[in-house]
Amino acid sequence: MSTQAPGRAAVLAGLGASLPVKVLDNHEITSRLDTSDEWIRTRTGIAERRVSGPGESTVDLAVAAGRRALASAGLAGSEAVDAVVLATSTADQLCPASAPQVASRLGLDGVAAFDLNAVCSGFVYALATGGGLIAGGVARRVLVIGADTFTSLVDPEDRTTVPIFGDGAGAVVLRAGLPDEPGAFGPFDLHSEGELAELLWVEAGGSKHRNSADPRDHYLVMQGTAVFRHACARMAESSRAVLEQAGWMVGDVDRFVGHQANIRILQSTAKQLGLPVDAVVANIQRVGNTSAASIPLALADACADGTLESGHRVLLSAFGAGLTWGSTLLRWPDVVPG
Numbered sequence: 001m002s003t004q005a006p007g008r009a010a011v012l013a014g015l016g017a018s019l020p021v022k023v024l025d026n027h028e029i030t031s032r033l034d035t036s037d038e039w040i041r042t043r044t045g046i047a048e049r050r051v052s053g054p055g056e057s058t059v060d061l062a063v064a065a066g067r068r069a070l071a072s073a074g075l076a077g078s079e080a081v082d083a084v085v086l087a088t089s090t091a092d093q094l095c096p097a098s099a100p101q102v103a104s105r106l107g108l109d110g111v112a113a114f115d116l117n118a119v120c121s122g123f124v125y126a127l128a129t130g131g132g133l134i135a136g137g138v139a140r141r142v143l144v145i146g147a148d149t150f151t152s153l154v155d156p157e158d159r160t161t162v163p164i165f166g167d168g169a170g171a172v173v174l175r176a177g178l179p180d181e182p183g184a185f186g187p188f189d190l191h192s193e194g195e196l197a198e199l200l201w202v203e204a205g206g207s208k209h210r211n212s213a214d215p216r217d218h219y220l221v222m223q224g225t226a227v228f229r230h231a232c233a234r235m236a237e238s239s240r241a242v243l244e245q246a247g248w249m250v251g252d253v254d255r256f257v258g259h260q261a262n263i264r265i266l267q268s269t270a271k272q273l274g275l276p277v278d279a280v281v282a283n284i285q286r287v288g289n290t291s292a293a294s295i296p297l298a299l300a301d302a303c304a305d306g307t308l309e310s311g312h313r314v315l316l317s318a319f320g321a322g323l324t325w326g327s328t329l330l331r332w333p334d335v336v337p338g
């Protein structure tokens, strides 16, 4: 699915992030699994990641990131936004959704609030959904949060997934605006391919296989090489689609903020697109793959350290389990993370 921004666009008005306190570095992993700091760094680009502890569930992290995004937008009070869209595949409970709890804890009681599960592509899907609520006149402002605690799904004995995943949350405030103003998101390009769900999934615990006797069925299983190949191809393809819709040339892109799954995926995608390596925004070294939180966390870090400057033309592209993938664009606005 591809969309062209209609008359009313969703404009980035605030940005915030939140990470758990506990840092898990490669050395701690190598002390209990058959791997090495060198292997993890060279194959993934990751040196450390954050792991949630007590008081740092997906809802807790989402609330902290959401609060900072609202402050960054200069908004307060129960009418700060009309809706909360929470992109997550690790909600606090299997049922209900976590977004209403996030909204209540932010003092936004009564607003529309729902979860959206497109795994690591969730934030881009949620931006499109929040933008749709604004374009359709349903909401004037929307809080879009990407929050995940994938360390709760990872088998602690699995050396292929433990080094990759970390926990975190990032959030943006969207406000109604015009498609040609700085910060306006769009067009969007969104896709899925369910036949490949088994490449990255947790088999049991849902309605089909409710309780498996094998505890490993309740953990995330990943076919890494196949996922790697699809991630590069799909993010490049989707990026080209939004660039074409927007009438941007590859050379117009100042910064490429891709899903932080593996530094080699980011570099390979950039190379396929013909983007210079210094256009790639990466914080994966410090946070690992934080699933739906990955892109907003990278945006918040890059904005805070000056990698993203007002006026930069920014390409966002995500890929995740499902499979799902999608991309969008914006000109970076004058915004200070909360």
Ligand code: COA
Pocket (backbone or CB within 6 Å): 034, 035, 036, 039, 040, 043, 044, 120, 159, 160, 163, 164, 200, 222, 223, 224, 225, 226, 227, 228, 231, 261, 262, 265, 289, 319, 320, 321
């Ligand atoms: N430490 C040491 N060796 C490891 C290892 C680890 N943590 N994990 C796997 N290996 C081994 C494998 O067993 C394999 O050994 P073998 O050749 O004896 O069979 C070897 O390293 C190479 O494995 P391979 O899977 O081919 O490596 P790779 O270069 O593809 O890198 C990933 C593995 C997981 C880093 C890579 O495939 C990847 O990043 N995939 C995408 C993951 C991802 O992005 N997931 C989320 C998507 S949203």
